[in-house]
Every structure is written in C-alpha cells, then in structure tokens.
Amino acid sequence: MILDYQNNTYTTVEPLDQGLWRIFLRNEDNLFCVEIALDVKAPALDIRHASLTVKRDDLGLVPDLSSASEKMVGVRVGPGMTKIVRGLVGGPEGSDRVAELVLDAMEMLINAITVPELRKATDLAGVQVELPTEGPKIRLNHTVINEEMALKMAENPRLKDSCAAFRDL
Amino acid sequence: MLQYARVKSVGVQRQGQDRRVASGVLEDELYAMQCEIAVDWPTLTIESVQARMKRFTTQRCPRAEQVFERAEGWKIDGELDGRIKKELGRYGCRHMASLMIDCCRTIVRAELAREMRSAREADPGLDTKSFLESFFERYPGLRSYLLLQ
Numbered sequence: 001m002i003l004d005y006q007n008n009t010y011t012t013v014e015p016l017d018q019g020l021w022r023i024f025l026r027n028e029d030n031l032f033c034v035e036i037a038l039d040v041k042a043p044a045l046d047i048r049h050a051s052l053t054v055k056r057d058d059l060g061l062v063p064d065l066s067s068a069s070e071k072m073v074g075v076r077v078g079p080g081m082t083k084i085v086r087g088l089v090g091g092p093e094g095s096d097r098v099a100e101l102v103l104d105a106m107e108m109l110i111n112a113i114t115v116p117e118l119r120k121a122t123d124l125a126g127v128q129v130e131l132p133t134e135g136p137k138i139r140l141n142h143t144v145i146n147e148e149m150a151l152k153m154a155e156n157p158r159l160k161d162s163c164a165a166f167r168d169l
Numbered sequence: 170m171l172q173y174a175r176v177k178s179v180g181v182q183r184q185g186q187d188r189r190v191a192s193g194v195l196e197d198e199l200y201a202m203q204c205e206i207a208v209d210w211p212t213l214t215i216e217s218v219q220a221r222m223k224r225f226t227t228q229r230c231p232r233a234e235q236v237f238e239r240a241e242g243w244k245i246d247g248e249l250d251g252r253i254k255k256e257l258g259r260y261g262c263r264h265m266a267s268l269m270i271d272c273c274r275t276i277v278r279a280e281l282a283r284e285m286r287s288a289r290e291a292d293p294g295l296d297t298k299s300f301l302e303s304f305f306e307r308y309p310g311l312r313s314y315l316l317l318q
Binding site: 001002003004005006007008009010011012013014015029030031059060061062063094095096097100104108111112114115118122127129130131136140141144145146147150161162163164165167 | 170171172173174175176177178179180181182183184197198199201223224225226227228229230231232233236258259260261262263267271274275278279281282283297301316317318
C-alpha cells in the first residue's frame, strides 16, 4: 500500500570544544519543515546560541522566529524548561509546533549525556536477555542491564517510577 | 564525533473511508521501537495499538508493550498528548509515548493535508484560513489538538 503522508525527525547531538554541545534537529512533513540548532554549554547546560529556521510552511501560519531564537539564549536544559520554552517560542505570536520541537531537541541532550552511563551499566552489570522463544528471526538485544543494577539506578528520583523499567522496584 | 542521533519516522495510510493507519519507528543509540496505530475516522477513535520494543536497556522494558494497548478506545483531542505521557509513558516507556504522540498527530495532519489538496484541486484560489476554519468546524476536537502555528 502506498503511503500518502510522512513525518520525519532527525536529531543529532555532538560535543564541541570546552564543554559545548551542539544539538541539531530537522523535522519535515508534507506541510512543514523546520531546522533547529542549539549550542548548549556544560556544566550549567545553558543555551549559548539558538537558531530556529522554518524552511517550508505550506499553511503560511508560522511567524518569523528570529526574535524568539535570541530570547532562547540563557535558557537551561533542565527542570522548568517546558514552561519557559513554550512561553518564549510558542503562543499567539510564536509557534507552538516549533516550541514542542525545541523541547524535543533539548531532551535529546539529556539522552546523549545518559548514553555513556547506560553503556557503563551494561558493561558492569550486563546479563544475557531472556526473551520468548517465539518471535523475530533476528533480535536486536543480546545484553541488558541486570535487575540489581536497575534497582540501583531506580534510587535516582528522576528515574524512579518513570517507566516500566524503574517501576515497583 | 557525533555522540547521539535519533530518527523518528511516521507514515500514514488511508485504509478505506473510515480507517487511518500510522506506522512509526524510532531508533537511537539506546532504543529501537515501532508503533502501529489504527484510528476510526471521523470519530477520531483509536481502534488498535501495536507497540513493539525491539532494542532496549533493561529486561523490564518489553513490559511496556502491553501498557500502550490501554489507549484503545481513546479519542484524538486536546487532552490526548497529556494522557499518553501520564498514563502510558510513565507506566510503559516515555520514548514509545513520544513515538505514539507523533503517530496520532501525523494521522490528523495527513487528513488535513488530504482534504486541503482536494479543496485546492476544486478551487485553485482557495483561501487557506477559510479552509482551516471549515476543517475545525467539522472536527471541533482538533482545534486545540493540532499545532498548526
């Protein structure tokens, strides 16, 4: 069957020099295309540079976001960012759609920072995954983090009860 | 060197007059997953959800798959994103929740685009704002849901 609509989002996170991270997100569907670039400085994870570029807007509803881009400088990736970003980028004078994508991009930095930690946990406490015998011919898991390590990780209040992996531990 | 990359892709099909199906995939360093959703149109009711965790970090992650079936019977409206995050993401998987939100939103954007294409074919000078107003009159629950601006 032929698809009649697609929505694609591609996000990358790259460490630059001296604690600077660059996040790049591109979202495109049949109606709209935007590119978001954020430079974020560790350890405070504050935005040093932001650009929000609408490449295509078939409905013609999204206003110029250059002023919102400038206001993003200083915003920190962390608690409270949702309300701040929605206030700066969204609303009647801005773009709620782009605001949600900016938040998505910011969240990807948190994921990027988490990758080495989870890799370390898998190396230290990896266990061969037990899966039902029936299923796909090729599986994408070989080793997962064991229960003991998952329990230890769930001591982090940010993770505790946050999903099926860290619930009821 | 790149530390992290995520790709999310959602495709939408129209299966007859009253069924829309989205298939979404998410892949990054940590996870690979897919989600298929069937929605009844125009009642905007989620008929069926199929979530599959393909690559994950803990033995417990696959338990999330069943949680997402709780959305069967839910309607697409302004409350949907919050429900998915709170009632499915926290008990299942927040990455799958993010993919499911994209799937539902893309189904609606696809319908909007499809109707707009037909309307433009019938009237090449179509006024976009008038078209959007008539779309939301037909689907009032979508006015607070679709982030068009």
